[in-house]
Amino acid sequence: MLHTESILVNEKSFILETGAWARQAGGSIVLRWDKITLLANATAAKEAMEGIDFFPLTVDYREKFYASGQIPGGYFKREGRPTEKEILTSRLTDRPLRPLFPKGFYNEVQIFITLLSSDGIQPADIHGITAASAALMISDIPFDGPVAGVRVGQIDGNFILFPDNEQQKKSELNLILAGTKEAVTMIEGSSSGLDEKTMLEAIKYGHKEIQRICDAQILMKEKIGKAKTEIPTIADNTELKNKIREMAFVSLEEANKSGDKHTRQSNIDEVNKSTLQKLEEEWKQNEFTEKEIFLKKKEASSILEELEVEIVRDQIFNQSTRADGRKLDEIRPISIEVGVLPGAHGSAIFTRGETQSLGVVTLGTGNDVQLTDDISGAREQYFYLHYNFLPFSVGEVRRYGGPGRREIGHGKLAENALLYSVPSQEKFPYIIRVVSEIFESNGSSSMASVCSGSLAMMDGGIPIKGAVAGIAMGLITHKEKYAVLSDIAGLEDHFGDMDFKVAGTVEGITAFQMDLKLKGISYEIMEKALMQAKEGRLHILERMNEVLAVPRSDLSANAPRITTIQIDRERIGELIGPGGKNIRSIIEKSGAEINVNDDGIVSIASNNQQATDIAREMIESQFAEAEINKTYDGIVKRIVDFGAFIEIMPGKDGLCHISKISQDRVTAVEDALQIGQQVKAKVIAIDRQGRINLSIKDAD
Numbered sequence: 001m002l003h004t005e006s007i008l009v010n011e012k013s014f015i016l017e018t019g020a021w022a023r024q025a026g027g028s029i030v031l032r033w034d035k036i037t038l039l040a041n042a043t044a045a046k047e048a049m050e051g052i053d054f055f056p057l058t059v060d061y062r063e064k065f066y067a068s069g070q071i072p073g074g075y076f077k078r079e080g081r082p083t084e085k086e087i088l089t090s091r092l093t094d095r096p097l098r099p100l101f102p103k104g105f106y107n108e109v110q111i112f113i114t115l116l117s118s119d120g121i122q123p124a125d126i127h128g129i130t131a132a133s134a135a136l137m138i139s140d141i142p143f144d145g146p147v148a149g150v151r152v153g154q155i156d157g158n159f160i161l162f163p164d165n166e167q168q169k170k171s172e173l174n175l176i177l178a179g180t181k182e183a184v185t186m187i188e189g190s191s192s193g194l195d196e197k198t199m200l201e202a203i204k205y206g207h208k209e210i211q212r213i214c215d216a217q218i219l220m221k222e223k224i225g226k227a228k229t230e231i232p233t234i235a236d237n238t239e240l241k242n243k244i245r246e247m248a249f250v251s252l253e254e255a256n257k258s259g260d261k262h263t264r265q266s267n268i269d270e271v272n273k274s275t276l277q278k279l280e281e282e283w284k285q286n287e288f289t290e291k292e293i294f295l296k297k298k299e300a301s302s303i304l305e306e307l308e309v310e311i312v313r314d315q316i317f318n319q320s321t322r323a324d325g326r327k328l329d330e331i332r333p334i335s336i337e338v339g340v341l342p343g344a345h346g347s348a349i350f351t352r353g354e355t356q357s358l359g360v361v362t363l364g365t366g367n368d369v370q371l372t373d374d375i376s377g378a379r380e381q382y383f384y385l386h387y388n389f390l391p392f393s394v395g396e397v398r399r400y401g402g403p404g405r406r407e408i409g410h411g412k413l414a415e416n417a418l419l420y421s422v423p424s425q426e427k428f429p430y431i432i433r434v435v436s437e438i439f440e441s442n443g444s445s446s447m448a449s450v451c452s453g454s455l456a457m458m459d460g461g462i463p464i465k466g467a468v469a470g471i472a473m474g475l476i477t478h479k480e481k482y483a484v485l486s487d488i489a490g491l492e493d494h495f496g497d498m499d500f501k502v503a504g505t506v507e508g509i510t511a512f513q514m515d516l517k518l519k520g521i522s523y524e525i526m527e528k529a530l531m532q533a534k535e536g537r538l539h540i541l542e543r544m545n546e547v548l549a550v551p552r553s554d555l556s557a558n559a560p561r562i563t564t565i566q567i568d569r570e571r572i573g574e575l576i577g578p579g580g581k582n583i584r585s586i587i588e589k590s591g592a593e594i595n596v597n598d599d600g601i602v603s604i605a606s607n608n609q610q611a612t613d614i615a616r617e618m619i620e621s622q623f624a625e626a627e628i629n630k631t632y633d634g635i636v637k638r639i640v641d642f643g644a645f646i647e648i649m650p651g652k653d654g655l656c657h658i659s660k661i662s663q664d665r666v667t668a669v670e671d672a673l674q675i676g677q678q679v680k681a682k683v684i685a686i687d688r689q690g691r692i693n694l695s696i697k698d699a700d
Helices: 084-100 127-138 165-170 196-224 238-255 261-285 290-319 405-419 445-459 490-495 523-547 569-576 578-590 609-623
Strands: 003-009 012-018 027-033 036-044 057-063 109-117 148-155 158-161 173-179 184-194 334-338 346-352 355-364 370-374 377-381 383-389 431-440 469-478 481-486 498-504 509-516 561-566 593-596 601-606 631-640 643-649 652-657 678-686 692-695
Touching (some): 003 196, 012 127, 012 196, 057 084, 084 109, 084 148, 084 184, 109 127, 127 196, 184 196, 184 405, 196 523, 238 261, 261 490, 290 490, 334 445, 334 523, 355 445, 383 405, 405 445, 405 509, 445 498, 469 490, 469 523, 498 523, 561 609, 569 578, 569 593, 578 593, 578 609, 601 609, 643 678, 643 692
Parallel strands (some): 057 109
Antiparallel strands (some): 003 012, 148 158, 184 509, 334 346, 469 498, 593 601, 631 643, 631 678
């Protein structure tokens, strides 16, 4: 039977509907808001795979072109592999859902979210979180929700819920927020340098709406929710835990004291290996089967990891020091080199502890613009960042098949952080590509990418608004106690409860991303994390400024030179000419690359100054306006009985009356002028219709 729950969101009905579509899925929800229609389906495997000790969750978000009345572009007229936007939205949905599945539930879960209808005005991506949560709530899948997602913008100092596409262009903030009724569980987005206080107010503002949307999901579950699948009872292993603690705790505690990542891990691996060998020998003596021993070793490995977590946390709470010896708010040693690649347009190496990023900037012309095509329409991207994370950066050997979801997500976060500082196309008419190559990784390589990318742009002479740095914050909790950690390493990310990345300039925040392993954190903790992140960010910026405080005064010698000319938008067709004939002619004669945008800004790009000058002169002469009392070099184009028409600029000619040809009397124009003859002619009048009168005899 069809069942719906409805609330008002921005004065429009926000409807959750189930019972009519996709009824064989574990849980199916149709979310409707004005013209937006999303279908979310959540289904779990009947049983967990044998021997599995992790939770396999897959979230896929897809947008159908028919949702906005379009047919996909390209050779094959059907949707293909997920776009970058769909991948980022899938990650965005996964992150607040994953921590809310109960421990011990290992059945594979698949969540599919499909955008079926769109108005092209309101973004639908954020509603995928709510639709997926609602589908889980009414399904038989164990889930400690609900959770909902909202987007918050700010225009003229006022917060806006679910800003549309046009409002987002004007907004100083793009905050994506997810949470339960009790607390916020995820944030992501960017801003134009807002301060920490404003950010916290925006989070509180969005959370109020989240609570309303969660209430609708709870009501729906109470009315038609299925009975939840029972989670297998975990056998009591207190005896084994005590035994392993007695055997390994002291050795693990000692192994964790090394500040070097690989040395520490090697020491821990040795302790774990020795402990498991002793246990295995004992189990064999007790005549356990091979399968029983295999399962017990997995259980023992899990207990050893729990001991390591306990050791790391106790050290932080009891000694206020971390595994590598740092204080809670201490930043790892930083080293910076700029201009490291002589053939690139700009480059920098940023190393913080055992995390290292090579940032490389390349300046391109209009032909290098990144085109994206989705249901919102085609867009041009003038600045983009690509992030590459290869196995050697963590000392591993594994297959590498190009960037995955993680790389795309990290790259987008770093791109958003730097975007605020990028100059406008009017001030700097280049396409800017930044690449971050991760050479080493032990915590927050995305924030290292922000630092290396900012330094590379400054090294390349790009007039950015200000240096940008990023830092990752962590959180360790125990009952009522908590500790906020600055510049977390991989160990603290793995064993901690929060990964909160904040990037920005001296003035304020430009990008942020928070993920939790908890069911939420208080505003008190969030405020402390934001303020501690600010201190860390300013410290990193200070170190960056010691090496390169301002952008270089000139571009790299390798970079193309771009000159811009503004022409009348109504006359763009004149520059291009029939079938592009005119602009191709200018390109061929000058050797420069020429692009013109819809606003009439003409970009001339070349490494050869002479080619640039030739192209500029040809374009300027074509669009120059004749000036009264100015003398021009002209060519006689046509002769009539009463005078001659003389071209004084490309496409512009004027009439020289027979009486204005010579100081002497001229009885026939042909006696004084010939077609193709070069003459000097002075503009003596221009009428209201733009017709030009010339005089040869009065020319200077």
